[in-house]
Amino acid sequence: TRTRFRETFDKVNSGFQTLFPRLFGGGQAHLELIGEELLESGVRVMARPPGKRNSTIHLLSGGEKALTAVSLLFALFELNPAPFCLLDEVDAPLDDANVVRYSQMLRALSEKTQLIYITHNKISMEIAELLVGVTMSEPGVSRLVAVDVEEALEMVAQ
Amino acid sequence: TRTRFRETFDKVNSGFQTLFPRLFGGGQAHLELIGEELLESGVRVMARPPGKRNSTIHLLSGGEKALTAVSLLFALFELNPAPFCLLDEVDAPLDDANVVRYSQMLRALSEKTQLIYITHNKISMEIAELLVGVTMSEPGVSRLVAVDVEEALEMVAQ
Amino acid sequence: MRLKKIKLSGFKSFVDPITIPVSGNLIGIVGPNGCGKSNIIDAVRWVMGESSAKHLRGDSMADVIFSGSTARKPVGKASVELIFDNSDGGVSGQYAAYAEISIRREAGRDGQSDYFLNRTRCRRKDITDLFLGTGLGPHSYSILEQNAVTRIIESKPEELRSFFEEAA
Amino acid sequence: MRLKKIKLSGFKSFVDPITIPVSGNLIGIVGPNGCGKSNIIDAVRWVMGESSAKHLRGDSMADVIFSGSTARKPVGKASVELIFDNSDGGVSGQYAAYAEISIRREAGRDGQSDYFLNRTRCRRKDITDLFLGTGLGPHSYSILEQNAVTRIIESKPEELRSFFEEAA
Ligand SMILES: Nc1ncnc2c1ncn2[C@@H]1O[C@H](COP(=O)(O)OP(=O)(O)OP(=O)(O)O)[C@@H](O)[C@H]1O
Ligand SMILES: Nc1ncnc2c1ncn2[C@@H]1O[C@H](COP(=O)(O)OP(=O)(O)OP(=O)(O)O)[C@@H](O)[C@H]1O
Ligand SMILES: [Mg+2]
Numbered sequence: 181t182r183t184r185f186r187e188t189f190d191k192v193n194s195g196f197q198t199l200f201p202r203l204f205g206g207g208q209a210h211l212e213l214i215g216e217e218l219l220e221s222g223v224r225v226m227a228r229p230p231g232k233r234n235s236t237i238h239l240l241s242g243g244e245k246a247l248t249a250v251s252l253l254f255a256l257f258e259l260n261p262a263p264f265c266l267l268d269e270v271d272a273p274l275d276d277a278n279v280v281r282y283s284q285m286l287r288a289l290s291e292k293t294q295l296i297y298i299t300h301n302k303i304s305m306e307i308a309e310l311l312v313g314v315t316m317s318e319p320g321v322s323r324l325v326a327v328d329v330e331e332a333l334e335m336v337a338q
Numbered sequence: 339t340r341t342r343f344r345e346t347f348d349k350v351n352s353g354f355q356t357l358f359p360r361l362f363g364g365g366q367a368h369l370e371l372i373g374e375e376l377l378e379s380g381v382r383v384m385a386r387p388p389g390k391r392n393s394t395i396h397l398l399s400g401g402e403k404a405l406t407a408v409s410l411l412f413a414l415f416e417l418n419p420a421p422f423c424l425l426d427e428v429d430a431p432l433d434d435a436n437v438v439r440y441s442q443m444l445r446a447l448s449e450k451t452q453l454i455y456i457t458h459n460k461i462s463m464e465i466a467e468l469l470v471g472v473t474m475s476e477p478g479v480s481r482l483v484a485v486d487v488e489e490a491l492e493m494v495a496q
Numbered sequence: 497m498r499l500k501k502i503k504l505s506g507f508k509s510f511v512d513p514i515t516i517p518v519s520g521n522l523i524g525i526v527g528p529n530g531c532g533k534s535n536i537i538d539a540v541r542w543v544m545g546e547s548s549a550k551h552l553r554g555d556s557m558a559d560v561i562f563s564g565s566t567a568r569k570p571v572g573k574a575s576v577e578l579i580f581d582n583s584d585g586g587v588s589g590q591y592a593a594y595a596e597i598s599i600r601r602e603a604g605r606d607g608q609s610d611y612f613l614n615r616t617r618c619r620r621k622d623i624t625d626l627f628l629g630t631g632l633g634p635h636s637y638s639i640l641e642q643n644a645v646t647r648i649i650e651s652k653p654e655e656l657r658s659f660f661e662e663a664a
Numbered sequence: 665m666r667l668k669k670i671k672l673s674g675f676k677s678f679v680d681p682i683t684i685p686v687s688g689n690l691i692g693i694v695g696p697n698g699c700g701k702s703n704i705i706d707a708v709r710w711v712m713g714e715s716s717a718k719h720l721r722g723d724s725m726a727d728v729i730f731s732g733s734t735a736r737k738p739v740g741k742a743s744v745e746l747i748f749d750n751s752d753g754g755v756s757g758q759y760a761a762y763a764e765i766s767i768r769r770e771a772g773r774d775g776q777s778d779y780f781l782n783r784t785r786c787r788r789k790d791i792t793d794l795f796l797g798t799g800l801g802p803h804s805y806s807i808l809e810q811n812a813v814t815r816i817i818e819s820k821p822e823e824l825r826s827f828f829e830e831a832a
């Protein structure tokens with residue numbers, strides 16, 4: 181229905197506008213509706229990292245696009261916040277400075293939400309309260325090993 | 339033409355079968371033609387990492403799919419080997435063990451080919467003969483800095 | 497409603513029964529390429545009622561059953577169980593009073609799936625009903641799979657709109 | 665035929681003239697997200713004759729010209745030059761004898777591009793002809809862009825076939 185979509189759009193837009201500068205350490209972003217008829221409008225992402233003057237996201241870098249998408253995905257999550265959230269290698273294209281801000285956001289989110297996240301990134305590993313190691317010492321068969329951070333850095337490097 | 343496609347297919351298939359086990363440290367892969375008519379056949383990738391018994395690539399992990407694709411892309415490159423090759427973050431989804439084998443292949447390829455590769459990965463940075471650092475100390479404006487490996491690890495971490 | 501344990505047996509590369517203890521609020525899963533981390537995510541989607549093989553990286557629903565390795569034969573069925581701590585009463589309906597809630601799915605190669613709620617057989621609908629209003633479900637934004645980011649980046653305006661409509 | 669230098673001016677985020685020295689055979693390019701690394705790859709494709717804005721992440725060909733930052737105004741044109749060491753005679757045709765070969769492309773916001781071979785104006789065709797038989801070109805497998813790997817993984821059998829036909 182028209183009102184329902186408008187409400188959803190406004191909430192997600194508001195969340196996106198808040199989360200983007202937190203993840204980028206600045207800059208601004210918002211969502212736009214394209215088209216006259218609300219029930220048929222497309223949604224376009226407008227995002228501007230700190231110091232830059234682009235408008236659409238096409239020209240942004242791989243890491244900038246990924247972090248923009250993460251801001252939007254977290255805003256969509258907050259629409260209907262579940263008690264836990266599973267994240268699979270969301271930090272893969274990010275450089276260390278961006279991973280630091282991203283992991284700070286994970287810490288903040290984890291006050292209300294249980295976060296289970298898969299990562300290859302050492303910085304993301306360091307904020308974990310629990311690290312679950314998965315290995316395949318027997319080829320093709322997964323098993324678990326308990327790990328602390330130093331061991332994990334060791335194991336990922338084999 | 340039918341002969342030309344068949345020749346191309348056979349050469350790439352042969353390269354792919356050689357490169358895959360070198361990048362994975364084992365396992366096997368090959369290409370298959372699907373369909374009766376050579377001029378309309380599709381090409382399917384069959385790849386089996388060491389110790390595993392899958393056949394198609396759908397169930398493979400993110401990193402396994404990426405490394406399989408790299409083997410195929412290098413085989414396609416070798417069809418018509420240019421004097422230089424530009425690689426943009428090809429190692430991004432790979433864990434350290436895979437990056438080590440990938441970087442060994444880069445070293446081998448660099449005997450005949452000039453390789454210019456973009457990376458965020460410390461292991462890939464270590465094999466470089468020259469490291470070109472790109473920064474944006476002034477927002478939105480790119481400039482170069484000369485770097486040695488320790489500096490690069492420093493700079494990427496800011 | 498907190499997740500306490502994830503149990504897998506015969507599911508993809510987790511052929512041997514395994515219990516993943518999920519304690520605390522910030523749990524990192526680590527390991528080399530191809531060792532099974534994303535398979536755990538697939539297991540959670542599957543036990544919540546995922547019915548499309550494509551969303552589990554398979555061609556058919558039987559692809560989630562361990563299909564063998566160089567040293568092991570394939571097995572005949574897959575089972576995944578999620579155990580929740582419901583002492584805060586997050587779940588509505590007839591299960592609101594339980595301190596612990598378990599959902600389980602078991603499937604054989606014939607494509608049939610059996611669902612269990614607190615060890616009692618139930619329909620798939622009972623599982624999905626349990627999650628209504630909790631924000632959970634196989635397609636909710638509580639699961640960001642390995643290509644979630646690319647799907648958003650590459651979507652056209654009409655596709656992005658449909659993500660909003662799903663989320664609403 | 666070795667690459668010796670890449671010169672950029674006004675191209676995307678490289679507003680100030682810059683020379684990238686390309687010596688040796690294993691050159692790593694590093695830096696934080698969004699600092700301009702992939703823009704260098706776009707520059708090489710562009711000077712080799714790329715005519716599709718989509719392959720340069722733009723909506724129009726004018727998108728490659730520096731469009732301003734919070735502190736700087738946009739500029740009116742972009743220029744990219746590649747300087748090759750041809751002492752091994754890798755290039756065929758009339759330029760085979762030159763020890764050094766330079767190709768350059770310059771474009772303004774009107775969409776017009778000028779091409780130069782060893783500082784002499786030429787047609788785009790002269791640039792693409794130069795590369796015939798060398799395995800180089802904006803769409804050859806000598807340039808693996810940031811989503812080359814995903815394109816291969818996600819391609820259907822018919823699409824994968826077309827990659828082969830391009831490469832042949
Ligand atoms: N039904 C099955 N039986 C046996 N093995 C399977 C089955 N389904 C998937 N696998 C195996 O599981 C592996 C993929 O695991 P997964 O995707 O969880 O890896 P990952 O740990 O996420 O790795 P990455 O870090 O590369 O993303 C593949 O090698 C695949 O062959
Ligand atoms: N015409 C232009 N004028 C000014 N800036 C531009 C222009 N085109 C692109 N940019 C900027 O260049 C940046 C992208 O650079 P690039 O893709 O090279 O980053 P990168 O170093 O590859 O980063 P990553 O590691 O995230 O892939 C964007 O922030 C974009 O705004
Ligand atoms: Mg994975």
Ligand SMILES: [Mg+2]
Pocket residue numbers: 241242243426701702703810
């Ligand atoms: Mg890039």
